[in-house]
Amino acid sequence: PAESRSELIVFAAASLTNTFSDIELAFEEVNPNVDVLMNFGPSSGLVSALRDGAPVDVIATANTITMQSAVAEKLVWEPVTFAGNRLTIAVPEDNPAAIDTMADLAEPGVLVAMCQPQVPCGIAAAQAIAASGLKIEPVTFELDVRGVLSKVILDEVDAGFVYATDVVSAGSRVREISLPVGAAEVVNYPIATVQGTTSPEVAQAFLDFVNSSLARDLLRTAGFTTPTGVTT
Amino acid sequence: MTTAATRSPRRSRRSKPPWVLAIPAIIALAFLLIPLAGLLMATPWTSVGELLIDPVTQQALRLSLATSLLAAGCALILGVPLAWVLARVQFPGRPLVRALVLLPLVLPPVVGGTALLTALGRRGIVGAPLESLFGITLPFTPAAVVIAETFVALPFLVLSVEGALRAMDTRYEEAAVTLGASRMRVFWRITVPLMAPAVVAGTTLAWARALGEFGATITFAGNFPGRTQTVPLAVYTLLETNREAAIALSVVLLAVCVLVLVILREQWLRPGALRS
């Protein structure tokens, strides 16, 4: 805990909004001298901002690729993976196309949404489709997983490849159709201290807190998987 | 809508829109309003109440109102002179400049934010000297929100006002000049009042655009609740966690906007309000 009241600026991927808001409150309870400022946005946008000189102490992204680019540019110190997410299929709550298995997505006339292949959820979905050997042709490549979830919730598509956490956050409005065992791709969420940070101790304290059991419980509730402690 | 056959009772004498015009107008209106109606139907009205008492929402609303009004003000102060110069001063390359002024409209907003960072960021062309000389950093501050909003809103104002200036009968200005009025006096006492309806309309547009600004703001000013999180950013954040609340918040934003517009239009934009 720092002596005087200080600010800690955390950039976090948009999909972490709920959990990190809770973690912020819990952390500030333990460290009353620290005021955590959260900035949620798309992972790539966060790294761009960092590159452009945004005042950041800690950054958590929803994929390892963007974080690796930050590492390569010496923007951040070595990251740690604090959570993981599992690819799955979401269908609208009344399941209009009667999807039961991933194979049903290959039926003609079934509208499928997935992320664009440039972002982690798109890479994962593409890999899952490739692995399944099915001929699944999506109608849209959404820019991020939230776009996919929106389309499913609004019943505009019959199914979409999303993360387990999205199914949890959507509550009863979507149903999950699990991917076949082994096809469920996993993505990792890394977190790192920014190289230029003015308060490295507090940043480190926050990193530790995210990896604490309290935070892990919050993450698990939101549907994240707990990583096996590997650094990415 | 008052439409009537040729022989008709007294009060409908003047306004008989031809159906050939009324039909596309009604289609246009339906096209704009049905989606809004759909949005209202999808709005969980109970959560609007909750949202309104949530301090985060209140902060966002306050910030949005403050920054959008400031942005509209900046657009006004900077835009009216620019419009005047573009409309009235001959200089080489004017067509190009007039086209360039429109660009923030076309630029995908996130790229617009990036462009602002390249100019005013800590490593930017103007931002770097600003920081090293005066210690001022703009990005990720409320000032950055105002700048981002002004950047996207300015073209609206310039366009409206420039159009009005070109349509204006310049001989009123000539008449003022023969009465001994200096250029500044002509500008403030004749030009500006004569184009007041266009200035008000342009400022309204600029304000509305600033109020809805999202892409450039999140890129240039970040998304910090209470500091740079305007309502559109809050909507974006809420979409992640609570879709219904996000829609409800959008509807709140719309309501505020409609309220201001209706008041403003009744006051300022009545036909001839500034003329008679």
Place this chain on the structure above:
Amino acid sequence: MTTAATRSPRRSRRSKPPWVLAIPAIIALAFLLIPLAGLLMATPWTSVGELLIDPVTQQALRLSLATSLLAAGCALILGVPLAWVLARVQFPGRPLVRALVLLPLVLPPVVGGTALLTALGRRGIVGAPLESLFGITLPFTPAAVVIAETFVALPFLVLSVEGALRAMDTRYEEAAVTLGASRMRVFWRITVPLMAPAVVAGTTLAWARALGEFGATITFAGNFPGRTQTVPLAVYTLLETNREAAIALSVVLLAVCVLVLVILREQWLRPGALRS
């Protein structure tokens, strides 16, 4: 810019902008252009060439141009009558309608797309009957792109034209009426030509806005290369993997836009082009 003291050589007699106006105008211009300059400096020019021969980019450019022009056309056909009705027809609730027409401007784009889905989507108020009766589904088609772009662009046109209509001297229309012109004839032969500069300006605005449209398009029309992926969507896609390429593509978009605007303005928007 031509500014000169009172005693000055011949050619600069007329245009002496007062500095008090020129200074804010220059600031405004700098404010708009420095970020654009920054963008140009950040552009990897070598990759622009590569981008231009990439079929995906070419598809996106073609789609963007086609859909934005269609959207501008739709906005024109629907918007001019709506503007006329709003400016000239008295009906109850008109101030409210005039404010509502502005809303697509304020709506965070993604919410705008959502609103369109609630109206025209598979389960939408209009979309559901459309699908069950005619088998037409709009989302994920190029038509949806045009619709999304028209939705955001329409208010621009309506505003420009309505303002011009209000500023117009209605006695020209009266004169035409006494010459036996029907309402339609008055509208097409007198009203429209007299407000042509505003219509052209409004359509230009609408087109520019449609060209840059992103949020509503991605939400309502999705993102499928060659079918619904316009240039702004391609820019976002590229932003994830190749920031430089994304900026380069934005610059290409801007270049197209400037080109069209400069040509258009020279042809149509010269001072008095339509009058003398």
Place this chain on the structure above:
Amino acid sequence: MSAQGQELQRQGLERPGLQLQAQVARSDFVLDVHIAQPRGRVLAIVGPNGSGKSSLLQVVAGLVSSAQGIVVVDGDTWMNEDTFTSAEKRSVGMVFQDYLLFPHLSVQENISFGLRSRGSSRAHARATTADWLGRFGIAHLAERKPRQLSGGQSQRVALARALVTQPAVLLLDEPLAALDAQTRVSVRAEMRSHLSQFCGVTLLVTHDPIEAMVLADDICVLDQGSVVQCGTVADVTRHPATEYVAKLMGLNLVSGIATAGTVALDSGGQLVTTNSDLTGAVLATLRPSAIAVHRQPPQSSARNAWEGVIRDMEHLGDRVRLDMEARPSVVVDVTSQSVVELGLQPGQQVWLSVKATEIDVFKAHDEA
């Protein structure tokens, strides 16, 4: 419908021409007129600024939706309590006080606009327009835009535009005001020949009494929204109902009580006339040129002589107009020669005389 309205409409059906009975209320001004004008005659509407002349024309054209009353033209009811024929369906031609030429159309397009609106073929419209361009001497301006015209040129185009459609009612709001003296004479002559062939009703607003006398058959004098006097040009000129009308016609008008050829003037003084039949309230007109000026009390055959002071002098071509402060106060026209010979100048005391035969006496009009 009111009994008056029914009566008017009955008349309208019987007598071709214009039957107008209308009220318009504006902020602090009320127009209330009743005019009946047969076809083939020109009615000049004269009156001071703001007396409602333009408003009257607008009522006939259907441009004032708030007008109350009745407009019947050649038996067609254009307006009554229940009916309102919209402006474009009324067969009117109108020339506006400030031209209102369509700025985006060329002169030739402006003129053919009405023909095309009323369904003429392109070729016919073009030919007719060319004819009118020639008549108005503006053929060389055919391709110009209105902003490239001088004031007078614009006015001629506006005139041609209204005349070309041969309307049932022609409404002219000071059509010659902006023309210069020379052009005005030729356009006036041209216009008179057109008006004499024209079989519809013409209402001509003008400030110029000569224009009214030259072009119109009848005159209607408006003041503050009401009709002061209506009648043929000769009647109104000879027997003006008010001093305003008399001045407009360049006459002196005095009122008084007549007894056996002598009129005791209301303003003091008296006049001897040759008309001994009239008694009671009368009006009398004195032509300015019929009044003689003397330095001494006149020893002439003129039966009327009175003293006065020259208030003001104005040169009018080869004559000088004296504005006299006297009983009665009159204006007097003398030749420049007389001015020199008598050494006249403002402030000077002189004698005036007029022959009894030069005084025109008539009963005060009922409506006055």
Place this chain on the structure above:
Amino acid sequence: MSAQGQELQRQGLERPGLQLQAQVARSDFVLDVHIAQPRGRVLAIVGPNGSGKSSLLQVVAGLVSSAQGIVVVDGDTWMNEDTFTSAEKRSVGMVFQDYLLFPHLSVQENISFGLRSRGSSRAHARATTADWLGRFGIAHLAERKPRQLSGGQSQRVALARALVTQPAVLLLDEPLAALDAQTRVSVRAEMRSHLSQFCGVTLLVTHDPIEAMVLADDICVLDQGSVVQCGTVADVTRHPATEYVAKLMGLNLVSGIATAGTVALDSGGQLVTTNSDLTGAVLATLRPSAIAVHRQPPQSSARNAWEGVIRDMEHLGDRVRLDMEARPSVVVDVTSQSVVELGLQPGQQVWLSVKATEIDVFKAHDEA
């Protein structure tokens, strides 16, 4: 600078008043004028539509930036090859042909605009404005907006607005054109009294020869951008240089070669005059009212008699103007009585006569 320019400027410094020598080229029109007008005198500029009258005023006001030439006022050079005083620094008052009242300002604000622009205090501007509102009889309109005024009311406000600042040069572009007859007389009188006190130069564009004669000291006649004749009102009236000028002044003008009292007319025919001194190219004027009309060849003392056909007739108040096709062609004014007695009508053949004493002969002007 050219020698001519230096000469003009030298003159400008010596003689207070306006020295103007300017060219303006427009699409198919070139204005090229040279005018010198001393202070305290009113110059009326007359000419047909499109002759460049408004353009001339604009050059003086500094509103035409493309003008070439020299403008010197009271020794101040407003324009020459090197100098251009911008319009707002020129002490001019201008009344525009179409008012140009500021639509967003009230009448009182319109009038005080010039005073405030030239630095008057609010109180002084208000008082002066109130004074002028009274003089023009428009005090009750003080709070109105221009769109609430009738045409004539607007014109009076425009007039007051230009006069209130007491400018060095007053430029009036048909200031009375839109006023009705009665108001015009009173405003004209008011204006004359102002102009007579006014010690600057006044340029008055007008179509109305009476207005020119009443208000102006000098007349300058323009045609197609050039000065046709310049001189005092009396000179121009008596000795018009061209037929146009004569017609404008209500006179007949004929040209010919004089030999011992007889003028052989260029248009055919001859006139006997009482002036036997003149020889060579001369002009002669005949007043329309000096010409007598006969049904038979006249057996009178009049030495000039010729035959002709009545082309057109116009009633002008108590006179009738005959437009004669004859040698020479003239206009003739006769009384209504004569018309009845002689049974005159268009197309009729009649005899004209004029006394030699009534013919004014003078040498053709050099510039004509």
